[in-house]
Amino acid sequence: MTTTTAVPVAAPQQATEVSGIAASDPVRLSARGVHLAYDQRTVVHGVDLEIPPGRVTVIVGANGCGKSTLLRALARVLRPSRGRVELDGEDLQRLRPKDVAAVLGLLPQQPLAPEGITVADLVGRGRHPHQGAFRRWSAADTEAVSRALALTDLHDLAARRVEELSGGQRQRVWLAMMLAQDPRIMLLDEPTTYLDIAHQVDLLDLLADLNETSGTTVVMVLHELNLAARYADHLVVMHEGRVLREGAPADVLDAECVQAAFGLRASVVPDPVTGAPMVVPAGRRRGRVA
Amino acid sequence: MSAVLESPGTPPPAPGPEGPGAAPSATGRRGVLAVLVLLALLALTTLASLMWGARDIAPGEVWAALWSPVDGDNDHLVVRDLRVPRTLIGLVGGAALGVAGALMQGVTRNPIADPGLLGINSGASLAVIVAISGLGVGSVGGYLWFAFLGAAVAAVVVYGAASMGWEGVTPVKLALVGAAFTATATSIITVVLLTDQRTLGEYRFWQVGSLANRPLDVLVTVLPFVAAGLALSFAAGRVLNALALGDDVARGLGQDVARGRLLVVAAVVLLCGSAVSMAGPIAFVGLVVPHLARVVVGPDYRWIVVLSMLLGPLLLLVADVAGRLVARPGEVEAGLVVAVIGAPVLLAIVRRAKGVAS
Numbered sequence: 001m002t003t004t005t006a007v008p009v010a011a012p013q014q015a016t017e018v019s020g021i022a023a024s025d026p027v028r029l030s031a032r033g034v035h036l037a038y039d040q041r042t043v044v045h046g047v048d049l050e051i052p053p054g055r056v057t058v059i060v061g062a063n064g065c066g067k068s069t070l071l072r073a074l075a076r077v078l079r080p081s082r083g084r085v086e087l088d089g090e091d092l093q094r095l096r097p098k099d100v101a102a103v104l105g106l107l108p109q110q111p112l113a114p115e116g117i118t119v120a121d122l123v124g125r126g127r128h129p130h131q132g133a134f135r136r137w138s139a140a141d142t143e144a145v146s147r148a149l150a151l152t153d154l155h156d157l158a159a160r161r162v163e164e165l166s167g168g169q170r171q172r173v174w175l176a177m178m179l180a181q182d183p184r185i186m187l188l189d190e191p192t193t194y195l196d197i198a199h200q201v202d203l204l205d206l207l208a209d210l211n212e213t214s215g216t217t218v219v220m221v222l223h224e225l226n227l228a229a230r231y232a233d234h235l236v237v238m239h240e241g242r243v244l245r246e247g248a249p250a251d252v253l254d255a256e257c258v259q260a261a262f263g264l265r266a267s268v269v270p271d272p273v274t275g276a277p278m279v280v281p282a283g284r285r286r287g288r289v290a
Numbered sequence: 291m292s293a294v295l296e297s298p299g300t301p302p303p304a305p306g307p308e309g310p311g312a313a314p315s316a317t318g319r320r321g322v323l324a325v326l327v328l329l330a331l332l333a334l335t336t337l338a339s340l341m342w343g344a345r346d347i348a349p350g351e352v353w354a355a356l357w358s359p360v361d362g363d364n365d366h367l368v369v370r371d372l373r374v375p376r377t378l379i380g381l382v383g384g385a386a387l388g389v390a391g392a393l394m395q396g397v398t399r400n401p402i403a404d405p406g407l408l409g410i411n412s413g414a415s416l417a418v419i420v421a422i423s424g425l426g427v428g429s430v431g432g433y434l435w436f437a438f439l440g441a442a443v444a445a446v447v448v449y450g451a452a453s454m455g456w457e458g459v460t461p462v463k464l465a466l467v468g469a470a471f472t473a474t475a476t477s478i479i480t481v482v483l484l485t486d487q488r489t490l491g492e493y494r495f496w497q498v499g500s501l502a503n504r505p506l507d508v509l510v511t512v513l514p515f516v517a518a519g520l521a522l523s524f525a526a527g528r529v530l531n532a533l534a535l536g537d538d539v540a541r542g543l544g545q546d547v548a549r550g551r552l553l554v555v556a557a558v559v560l561l562c563g564s565a566v567s568m569a570g571p572i573a574f575v576g577l578v579v580p581h582l583a584r585v586v587v588g589p590d591y592r593w594i595v596v597l598s599m600l601l602g603p604l605l606l607l608v609a610d611v612a613g614r615l616v617a618r619p620g621e622v623e624a625g626l627v628v629a630v631i632g633a634p635v636l637l638a639i640v641r642r643a644k645g646v647a648s
Contacts, residue, residue, distance in 0.1 A: 039456045077541045101544025108538035112399070114589035121317065121590065128532050129544035181543065 026053030033083030061238035105183030126180030388602020391576025396530035413444020519560030527592030
């Protein structure tokens with residue numbers, strides 16, 4: 001059953017008022033000639049990318065194509081070896097980490113939950129960039145946490161320990177932590193990994209709702225092509241450290257693209273539910289199924 | 291629906307007073323209560339430390355010794371010259387060790403980390419050996435600066451080596467380099483001790499970790515370092531709360547990870563270096579105390595630091611007093627008693643944690 005993430009629709013306006021940034025100011029995130037390297041090994045070779053503000057961008061590609069690496073650079077976690085990531089035209093690396101964190105939220109692949117932490121406490125840690133050594137917990141913090149819990153339907157679990165929760169609930173807790181951070185752009189690295197199909201759809205529905213109601217820009221890396229095509233406004237296909245194609249899923253995702261990006265023969269047909277492109281792998285053994 | 295249901299065997303929701311959304315203040319209430327209780331216990335233990343020893347002195351006499359001492363009164367002399375210094379050193383050293391342990395476990399994300407992991411204790415020990423054997427230094431006051439220097443050099447070497455490579459300092463590299471340094475220093479120490487009987491004799495008493503026979507000057511000398519370390523550790527709590535979620539999450543929350551780690555390690559060096567210099571390498575306080583604090587206030591490092599600051603001296607003083615009582619009129623060094631008291635406490639915590647984490 002997939003009704004666990006019913007999102008109260010009351011909150012959208014509040015979401016932007018608290019941070020003091022009007023919803024009408026889109027924050028632009030872009031990569032300009034970005035090269036990324038781990039040690040000596042270059043993984044991303046000169047990527048130019050404009051993230052459409054207020055929309056859902058999904059980055060896909062084969063394992064090792066550099067998509068997660070690119071996302072980490074967009075989040076300021078990784079410093080480009082060449083080129084730069086810009087936030088509203090300014091070099092991300094030159095901005096103060098705290099100022100970046102007030103605008104950009106990141107949910108990495110494997111976040112760590114401290115042992116024994118409660119849901120409310122973990123969500124509260126999303127307020128880190130809004131606090132300082134001398135500025136402690138405030139009414140605005142309490143309100144942001146409460147709103148994040150409501151948006152993710154976690155209010156009833158607020159006092160529970162995170163380690164007691166199921167995988168789907170836990171992922172919603174991390175999402176709530178990022179919502180409490182109150183960012184204008186949310187970056188998520190494979191948020192649906194380890195979730196079953198129902199919870200994957202749940203989580204993506206929730207993200208789509210948040211994007212629609214509060215205008216928060218969403219950028220995520222996904223493995224599942226069909227879910228990517230269904231939820232993306234803007235699809236970015238990467239291959240060997242470069243952007244292979246980008247645009248609306250219907251324009252980008254065809255058999256040729258899948259072949260080039262993944263080396264996989266496939267038919268692309270319209271998704272019977274949404275009409276988005278749907279990838280049906282040919283595989284080597286289809287004769288047996290037919 | 292299956293994933294929303296709890297798996298069988300999962301314990302029911304944590305009891306505790308937290309209401310939905312109100313958890314930060316609930317932790318705060320528990321923290322404040324714990325601080326008050328610990329302050330009361332600490333006051334009692336301090337009194338016990340002044341009263342009990344090779345011979346017992348009544349509370350009234352202790353009071354008189356402190357505020358209106360009579361010249362030539364033997365009891366007053368014992369209180370003022372022996373028990374007050376060791377009690378103060380226990381209080382300050384215990385606070386330093388407790389907080390240093392909490393910071394170390396936080397920065398390495400390793401629940402069995404203690405300040406010794408950075409190589410601080412072995413660095414201090416090595417320097418003291420050099421001082422005794424090579425330079426003929428023969429007093430606790432003389433060891434002090436060597437111990438401090440050794441601790442600082444060890445921390446710089448270990449941190450420097452661990453920060454090589456493109457990803458900078460990581461908890462795993464810190465632990466590995468610290469272990470390697472400790473092993474090297476320990477083998478050098480062993481070689482010196484095996485070949486030099488006189489040094490062995492003097493070093494033994496320093497190395498076992500004791501609060502007795504340390505002059506008050508020692509405390510006065512290290513006090514500024516302890517104060518600086520404690521001040522840094524208040525800022526460190528917030529940093530550790532972010533680091534606990536993983537490096538990437540911390541960065542996403544706007545925490546400068548490299549700078550944060552450096553701040554925490556600097557505090558550890560100041561605190562642990564001071565404690566080792568005063569009382570020798572007392573193990574176990576830094577390991578047990580943060581776990582006790584966590585049992586009381588949960589995983590919020592801002593509170594763990596505060597409680598460790600009170601639990602550390604409590605544990606060390608109780609150990610010291612117990613050590614005086616079990617072998618009267620002689621005594622057992624606090625460094626040894628701490629391990630005897632601490633081990634069962636740690637076992638109890640581990641058992642409890644297992645039940646909770648399922």
